[in-house]
Amino acid sequence: xxxxxxxxxxxSEATPHALPPVQLDQFEGPLDVLLHLxxxxxxxxxxxxxxxxxxxxxxxxxxxxEMDLEVAGDYLVMASTLMQLKSRMLLPRPEIxxxxxxxxxxxxxxxxxxxxxxxxxxAEELNELPRLGRDVFVRSIFPEAKDVQRPLPExxxxxxxxxxxxxxxxxxxxxxxxxxxxxxxxxxxMTTVLERLRKGGIGLDELLADEPxxxxxxxxxxxxxxxxxxxxxxxxxxxxxxxxxLLPKEAMT
Amino acid sequence: xxxxQLQRLGSKLEALLLASDEPLSMARLRDxxxxxxxxxxxxxxxxxxxxxxxxxxxxxxxxxxxxxxRTTPEHAELVHKLWEIxxxxxxxxxxxxxxxxxxxxxxxxxxxxxxxxxxxSSQMIATLQERGWVKxxxxxEVPGRPHxxxxxxxxxxxxxxDSLKDLPDSAQLIDEDEIQQMVMGSIxxxxxxxxxxxxxxxxxxxxxxxxx
Numbered sequence: 001x002x003x004x005x006x007x008x009x010x011x012s013e014a015t016p017h018a019l020p021p022v023q024l025d026q027f028e029g030p031l032d033v034l035l036h037l038x039x040x041x042x043x044x045x046x047x048x049x050x051x052x053x054x055x056x057x058x059x060x061x062x063x064x065x066e067m068d069l070e071v072a073g074d075y076l077v078m079a080s081t082l083m084q085l086k087s088r089m090l091l092p093r094p095e096i097x098x099x100x101x102x103x104x105x106x107x108x109x110x111x112x113x114x115x116x117x118x119x120x121x122x123a124e125e126l127n128e129l130p131r132l133g134r135d136v137f138v139r140s141i142f143p144e145a146k147d148v149q150r151p152l153p154e155x156x157x158x159x160x161x162x163x164x165x166x167x168x169x170x171x172x173x174x175x176x177x178x179x180x181x182x183x184x185x186x187x188x189x190m191t192t193v194l195e196r197l198r199k200g201g202i203g204l205d206e207l208l209a210d211e212p213x214x215x216x217x218x219x220x221x222x223x224x225x226x227x228x229x230x231x232x233x234x235x236x237x238x239x240x241x242x243x244x245x246l247l248p249k250e251a252m253t
Numbered sequence: 254x255x256x257x258q259l260q261r262l263g264s265k266l267e268a269l270l271l272a273s274d275e276p277l278s279m280a281r282l283r284d285x286x287x288x289x290x291x292x293x294x295x296x297x298x299x300x301x302x303x304x305x306x307x308x309x310x311x312x313x314x315x316x317x318x319x320x321x322x323r324t325t326p327e328h329a330e331l332v333h334k335l336w337e338i339x340x341x342x343x344x345x346x347x348x349x350x351x352x353x354x355x356x357x358x359x360x361x362x363x364x365x366x367x368x369x370x371x372x373x374s375s376q377m378i379a380t381l382q383e384r385g386w387v388k389x390x391x392x393x394e395v396p397g398r399p400h401x402x403x404x405x406x407x408x409x410x411x412x413x414x415d416s417l418k419d420l421p422d423s424a425q426l427i428d429e430d431e432i433q434q435m436v437m438g439s440i441x442x443x444x445x446x447x448x449x450x451x452x453x454x455x456x457x458x459x460x461x462x463x464x465x
Contacts, residue, residue: 029371046439123352125421135326
């Protein structure tokens with residue numbers, strides 16, 4: 001750790017342009033780092049001092065304690081490009097373009113930097129646009145019109161039968177419950193009770209007196225409870241343990 | 254159309270724009286309001302509404318080929334508080350990738366990588382696709398047939414753009430050839446200048462040995 005710090009100090013002393021330390025993760029890649037170096041020192045992008053920039057670039061790279069392998073490659077490729085350019089700048093230029101002009105080895109890098117800088121700036125401008133969900137909002141709760149209009153999925157009889165058959169098979173055809181049709185219908189009895197109440201109130205005892213048998217009794221009581229629940233009749237008991245009277249609803253009003 | 258009719262039309266438009274959950278296009282508005290209406294009348298009524306909402310908390314925004322009511326950016330924090338949300342932040346790398354796709358579409362991943370000088374992760378492209386900002390719009394007919402990326406309608410909606418023409422500074426965008434020429438030209442100029450100004454740049458001596 002101390003060694004690393006010392007190495008950094010020595011390295012920055014060695015260069016004429018000591019820069020404030022920067023972290024690589026602040027950058028979006030080698031082009032971003034180079035642009036930072038060039039622009040922060042107001043260097044001319046068309047006349048990049050290769051030796052200085054290469055040293056500074058390598059310094060930033062070396063200062064990283066650990067580098068993500070995925071991004072390391074891109075940075076290292078640029079490092080080698082810079083070193084190659086630096087050495088090519090030292091040589092007389094053999095490359096000549098169609099018009100007979102010497103080709104500056106830095107031209108390609110400068111073009112790449114300019115193109116990148118342009119998109120970097122456009123990205124910033126794009127980011128500053130008022131964005132939906134960040135800066136501007138629209139009404140957020142919508143009637144679920146789509147759900148209402150959507151037709152119900154059509155019932156597939158075959159699928160239903162197949163599913164039923166599968167269940168039957170699993171159960172093994174065993175019938176576990178037997179349902180007998182009721183001889184006394186609560187509904188029917190409700191009608192009877194209402195009919196008898198039409199003339200006015202009637203005592204519970206009186207109503208139940210002529211019921212034949214236990215089953216009929218239970219059914220009638222159920223019918224009374226159901227009628228009461230549905231508020232079609234009123235059940236009155238004027239005193240504790242007194243007679244219970246049933247009144248049709250109309251009689252109340 | 255007289256002033257009263259225009260006023261009446263404006264009031265209808267106001268109702269439609271408020272009740273719609275997406276931007277309403279001119280075609281859709283004409284469809285809803287009756288075909289006999291002139292587009293110019295609708296446009297005039299919208300202009301009047303726009304003026305009316307000038308200094309209000311909501312405004313009529315022209316997005317993705319339609320109109321929509323939106324809150325104004327100055328109240329963003331208030332709405333964040335109401336919805337208990339944190340403003341979404343996008344990484345710079347995602348924004349750069351999106352910018353390249355938006356301005357250069359159709360474009361390939363290789364092109365994005367060349368421009369940014371770094372690898373573009375599939376994860377990031379997937380994130381942009383999930384938001385509906387980026388779409389695969391075809392394949393480039395070169396070996397490997399790479400995907401061609403472009404922006405989707407949601408990109409216009411979310412960035413409040415009426416069309417791609419409204420991208421900021423798109424007119425000033427310089428293409429590669431122009432940059433190349435610019436660089437060549439500028440560097441050549443420098444070569445001539447340098448013969449006079451060499452002494453003024455002593456720190457560059459290292460790189461200029463043997464040049465003269």
